[in-house]
Amino acid sequence: MKYRKLGKTQLKVSVIGIGTWQFGGEWGKNFSQAEVDALFDGCRETAINLIDTAECYGDHLSERLIGNSIRRDRENWIVATKFGHHFHGYLDRTTHYEPSDVLNQFEASLRALQCDYVDLYQFHSGNNEMFQTPGLWEMLAKQVEAGRIRHLGISVSPNDNLFQVDRATQVGVDAIQVIYNRLDRKPEEGLLQSCQKQQLGVLARVPLASGLLSGKYKPGAKFNAGDVRSTRDQEKLEVRLREVEEIRKNELPPGVDMAQWALAWCLKHEAVTCVIPGCKDVAQLRANAAAAKWVREDHPQALSSS
Numbered sequence: 425m426k427y428r429k430l431g432k433t434q435l436k437v438s439v440i441g442i443g444t445w446q447f448g449g450e451w452g453k454n455f456s457q458a459e460v461d462a463l464f465d466g467c468r469e470t471a472i473n474l475i476d477t478a479e480c481y482g483d484h485l486s487e488r489l490i491g492n493s494i495r496r497d498r499e500n501w502i503v504a505t506k507f508g509h510h511f512h513g514y515l516d517r518t519t520h521y522e523p524s525d526v527l528n529q530f531e532a533s534l535r536a537l538q539c540d541y542v543d544l545y546q547f548h549s550g551n552n553e554m555f556q557t558p559g560l561w562e563m564l565a566k567q568v569e570a571g572r573i574r575h576l577g578i579s580v581s582p583n584d585n586l587f588q589v590d591r592a593t594q595v596g597v598d599a600i601q602v603i604y605n606r607l608d609r610k611p612e613e614g615l616l617q618s619c620q621k622q623q624l625g626v627l628a629r630v631p632l633a634s635g636l637l638s639g640k641y642k643p644g645a646k647f648n649a650g651d652v653r654s655t656r657d658q659e660k661l662e663v664r665l666r667e668v669e670e671i672r673k674n675e676l677p678p679g680v681d682m683a684q685w686a687l688a689w690c691l692k693h694e695a696v697t698c699v700i701p702g703c704k705d706v707a708q709l710r711a712n713a714a715a716a717k718w719v720r721e722d723h724p725q726a727l728s729s730s
Contacts, residue, residue: 426721440715459705474700504627544577552585577625580601592619601629604693628691639672
């Protein structure tokens, strides 16, 4: 594994993290505690230390599964979670950014994670009006001062939202999470440059384009009911799958696993600190972790390997 410093913080994060939306039950599979425990044992074996989760991956369900798995060695993990939603069922959420509600969400996240602090607490895909909710950032700053939040972040949506990113330092934010992958390069049009100027850490989410860049799916592929990908526009999906085929033919080096190539592709950008792909089993986790071998050692944020 290789490590990078998360922006101007002192957090040393693995270049490959683990995304955990799948634990909430919206990716065509319900996870048992034993399955989640096995995945985190895999993280320990491969030296992945960054976990990204959220309040609405299930009703704090993902956080509870994670909390049970890491409580014995919590100090070894960088835990990033989010705020802004109440989960009501499959793809059913309401948005809540009022300071008192966010504080309640935070307390619920701490209980679920079985810890007394989080390393990165992220504004979760709210619009610009929600971003400017009176008192929100002041309340969060008090939690930082109290040591219950180590750093604040923004998980931006859409992925060219410069309004929020340009104001990150102003509201005390140290890291940005953004959709960035070989099929979606919008952040290169200004957002990543703003992050560099402010020395913000960057977590690239959906680095495999929801699995399309894994190499597993060919044009014509269909996703089962219960998998969030089954709700997406089929015409647009087909266009993306044909684009993946072109990338495979024209850009993928011979003999290189496509998913590993796609993760390393994100990590070559000088602004990107780490990628946070999801995984459904230990084999996928290990394959993701192996992408670190393709990552350059001279990246501006590079730290010693382990």
